[in-house]
Amino acid sequence: MSIERNTDIEIRLLIEAIYLKYSYDFRDYSGASIKRRVLHAVRQFECATVSALQERVLHDPSVFMQLLQYLTIPVSEMFRDPGHFLALREEVVPHLKTWPSIKIWIAGCSTGEEVYSMAILLREEGLLERTIIYATDINPSSLEKAKQGIYSMQNMREYTENYQKAGGRRAFSDYYTAAYGNAIIDSSLRENVTFADHSLATDSVFSETQLISCRNVLIYFNKTLQDRAFGLFHDSLCHRGFLVLGSKETLDFSAYANRFDALVKPERIYRKS
Amino acid sequence: MKGTDAIVVGASAGGVSALLTVFAALPADYAIALLCVLHLPDDRHSQLAEVFSRRLQRPVQEARDKESVVPGMIYVAGPGYHLSVERDRSLSLSQEDRVHFSRPSIDILFESAADAYGDGLVGVLLTGANEDGARGLARIKEHGGTTLIQDPHEAQVAVMPEAALALHRPDHILPLNGIGQLLAKLEPRAC
Numbered sequence: 001m002s003i004e005r006n007t008d009i010e011i012r013l014l015i016e017a018i019y020l021k022y023s024y025d026f027r028d029y030s031g032a033s034i035k036r037r038v039l040h041a042v043r044q045f046e047c048a049t050v051s052a053l054q055e056r057v058l059h060d061p062s063v064f065m066q067l068l069q070y071l072t073i074p075v076s077e078m079f080r081d082p083g084h085f086l087a088l089r090e091e092v093v094p095h096l097k098t099w100p101s102i103k104i105w106i107a108g109c110s111t112g113e114e115v116y117s118m119a120i121l122l123r124e125e126g127l128l129e130r131t132i133i134y135a136t137d138i139n140p141s142s143l144e145k146a147k148q149g150i151y152s153m154q155n156m157r158e159y160t161e162n163y164q165k166a167g168g169r170r171a172f173s174d175y176y177t178a179a180y181g182n183a184i185i186d187s188s189l190r191e192n193v194t195f196a197d198h199s200l201a202t203d204s205v206f207s208e209t210q211l212i213s214c215r216n217v218l219i220y221f222n223k224t225l226q227d228r229a230f231g232l233f234h235d236s237l238c239h240r241g242f243l244v245l246g247s248k249e250t251l252d253f254s255a256y257a258n259r260f261d262a263l264v265k266p267e268r269i270y271r272k273s
Numbered sequence: 274m275k276g277t278d279a280i281v282v283g284a285s286a287g288g289v290s291a292l293l294t295v296f297a298a299l300p301a302d303y304a305i306a307l308l309c310v311l312h313l314p315d316d317r318h319s320q321l322a323e324v325f326s327r328r329l330q331r332p333v334q335e336a337r338d339k340e341s342v343v344p345g346m347i348y349v350a351g352p353g354y355h356l357s358v359e360r361d362r363s364l365s366l367s368q369e370d371r372v373h374f375s376r377p378s379i380d381i382l383f384e385s386a387a388d389a390y391g392d393g394l395v396g397v398l399l400t401g402a403n404e405d406g407a408r409g410l411a412r413i414k415e416h417g418g419t420t421l422i423q424d425p426h427e428a429q430v431a432v433m434p435e436a437a438l439a440l441h442r443p444d445h446i447l448p449l450n451g452i453g454q455l456l457a458k459l460e461p462r463a464c
Binding site for chain 2: 249
């Protein structure tokens with residue numbers, strides 16, 4: 001029991017040390033998941049204790065960058081939850097078409113799968129040319145992968161299936177070139193994409209937007225941090241702008257529940273009230 | 274005797290009918306929260322709460338992120354996400370790697386619930402075909418909780434209960450109806 005208690009104290013100290021030294025703020029992340037990820041990292045770094053890991057992290061920035069890969073969860077896929085993208089196409093795109101120019105923020109874009117899915121959908125709807133997409137994340141290596149847009153060919157069968165279920169109008173293979181077991185995404189899809197480092201925990205709003213997509217990011221936040229993020233989204237969105245979340249994420253338990261209307265609730269598509 | 278704050282239940286192969294048997298033994302006014310992880314193919318998973326709710330004639334719901342645990346409610350983990358209990362006794366979902374090929378994982382629910390509830394937790398591991406849950410059940414015991422394992426002789430698939438028995442000695446090894454009767458008699462912890 002006392003070892004367990006020590007571990008909890010050490011994790012809190014590590015998170016505080018990371019914040020003080022590197023300004024990455026994990027203090028309001030969901031505790032159970034952070035604990036698992038820190039303990040997993042402790043084993044991977046072959047440290048005896050969390051404190052031992054903390055010492056290395058404090059004195060060696062490269063160790064922190066490695067630890068960051070454990071603390072963030074780069075699980076993503078293209079056209080994940082196809083019903084969500086179908087609903088975007090059918091229920092949101094008609095509204096987007098009424099705006100002369102569109103700004104979209106993909107918050108927590110990870111390795112870019114959500115970005116390219118959105119770009120493909122917009123191109124098929126004739127909107128990509130007048131759209132600017134801001135794709136943000138806290139993890140520089142994820143952002144670098146997102147910019148490169150290179151994914152394993154092994155995933156393409158699943159992505160193709162997702163794309164078709166999401167109402168895709170062409171052959172999914174039109175959007176990538178196969179090479180050496182990889183799929184290289186058509187670079188013209190990212191012509192209007194700006195990839196940037198941005199933290200929902202510490203940074204502020206940077207632009208007015210018409211649509212914000214933040215999927216499978218907020219589940220890792222506690223209620224306080226979720227509300228901070230919803231506050232940023234509310235401030236960034238234009239009048240009647242759209243907010244889309246992951247399939248298990250909801251505004252229901254948030255302080256912002258009354259400041260958005262559900263447009264397609266099962267697909268987590270909301271509109272600013 | 275100390276009261277119970279929550280019960281966590283894990284099962285895989287043969288788990289649907291095993292869970293139904295256990296839950297059917299509970300009185301209608303049962304006032305302790307139950308949290309379940311059942312390994313199922315993702316497409317069958319999604320209707321689990323509805324099926325249980327209909328069969329048991331009591332409220333059963335898929336666990337939602339940031340929801341506070343309500344006494345007497347049965348929560349089932351949905352497909353594709355791990356389910357954890359936070360220290361403030363709210364639920365959280367995550368997409369970390371699979372554990373024992375499973376997401377949701379029984380170990381992840383059990384270990385986080387052990388942290389959240391300590392000696393107020395009862396852990397139950399039923400029939401199943403892999404080793405998920407064994408480590409989590411041992412953790413519940415370490416934190417002062419009570420552990421129950423379905424008698425492997427009765428279990429439809431004995432791998433899961435046997436893996437747990439290899440790791441720690443539970444408080445009870447019982448057949449399903451014995452587990453149901455024991456849970457039915459538990460008293461909620463007075464606030």
